[in-house]
Amino acid sequence: DVKVTQSSRYLVKRTGEKVFLECVQDMDHENMFWYRQDPGLGLRLIYFSYDVKMKEKGDIPEGYSVSREKKERFSLILESASTNQTSMYLCASRGPGGNQPQHFGDGTRLSIL
Amino acid sequence: AQSVSQHNHHVILSEAASLELGCNYSYGGTVNLFWYVQYPGQHLQLLLKYFSGDPLVKGIKGFEAEFIKSKFSFNLRKPSVQWSDTAEYFCAVNAYAGKSTFGDGTTLTVKP
Numbered sequence: 001d002v003k004v005t006q007s008s009r010y011l012v013k014r015t016g017e018k019v020f021l022e023c024v025q026d027m028d029h030e031n032m033f034w035y036r037q038d039p040g041l042g043l044r045l046i047y048f049s050y051d052v053k054m055k056e057k058g059d060i061p062e063g064y065s066v067s068r069e070k071k072e073r074f075s076l077i078l079e080s081a082s083t084n085q086t087s088m089y090l091c092a093s094r095g096p097g098g099n100q101p102q103h104f105g106d107g108t109r110l111s112i113l
Numbered sequence: 114a115q116s117v118s119q120h121n122h123h124v125i126l127s128e129a130a131s132l133e134l135g136c137n138y139s140y141g142g143t144v145n146l147f148w149y150v151q152y153p154g155q156h157l158q159l160l161l162k163y164f165s166g167d168p169l170v171k172g173i174k175g176f177e178a179e180f181i182k183s184k185f186s187f188n189l190r191k192p193s194v195q196w197s198d199t200a201e202y203f204c205a206v207n208a209y210a211g212k213s214t215f216g217d218g219t220t221l222t223v224k225p
Contacts, residue, residue, distance in 0.1 A: 004156075033212070040122065042203060042217035058212065090157065098207040099145045099164035104157040 002027045006091050006105040014113055019078040021108050023091030031094040032074035033102065034058075034066060036087040043090065049074055081112045115140040117206050119216035126194055127224050134189040134219050136204035145207040146187040148178055149215075152200045160202070163187065174198070196225045 007022035025032065031050050035043040035058075045058030047066040055066050063085060067075040074093075078085055088109050092102040120135035138144060148160040161172025168180040178189045187204060204216040 035215075040217060042119075043215040045212055045214075048212050056212075092157075099162070101147055101149075101159040101162055102157075102205075102213060104149075106156045 002029075002093065002103040004091055004093055004103050004105040006089075006108050008108050009106060010109050010111075012111045012113060013078075013081050015080075015082055017078075017081045019081050019110070019112075021076040021078075021089055021091075021110070023074045023076070023105060024072050025074075025093035025103070026072065027093065027095070027103070028071065029093040029095050029103075030071070031096070032068065033092040033094070034064075034074065034076045035090045035092065036060070037090055037107070038087055046076065083112050086110060086112045115144075115206055115214045117204055117214050117216040119202075119204055119219050121219045122217065123220045123222070125222045125224065128196055129193050130223075132189070132191040132194045132198070132221070134202055134204075134221070136187045136189065136216060137185050138187065138204075138206045138214075139185065140206065146178075146180060147205040147207070147213070148172065148176070148187075148189050149203045149205060150200050151203070157203065160189070194221070194223050196223050199223045 003026045005024045033048040034046040049055045049068040065077045090107045091105040094102045116139045118137045145164040147162045149157045150160045151157045163170045163180045171177045202219045205213045207213045
């Protein structure tokens, strides 16, 4: 079974801080994704990566960056956290091919004070 | 650009009632379609998927979905819901090899 592990379940940070959210998958998947989940807005894609050091912007990349130095790890970075980035963040991975489902982590609930 | 629309934001049913959740997508090419479920306090998981073949697909826990190409729809159904089906349900489409697009989600509450 695919395991996607997010480093923190809950995180509280202050405005202006640089915040790192980490995600690790154990299935050698090429594709990894970061979403934020807000009530009534579903899942919105922030960034995704289809290979090491490769990344593409999703629908809401502003204020975020990502890093993928190793295949199993995909990091989301909030360069200067703001209160409107308070949200649930979900990481996912997926094997090759568009017919493969995504596998999700448990999520990180991030509060920016 | 691809988009996904889920018609019902919140559905409330009694146990044993039948369920149908609507999902429409906008993309004219070949699509791969998914329904995911998120039970309270748990991570999102796959309920079922369609990518080719029989347009009626069956998933876990008695759920099924029908792909109707002419209507750009992929509605989720269950003949008789249980209290344990209380969850949030997301429809998703992969039109490009890279990324998925998700609907806004439907919260299902089943009353015992």
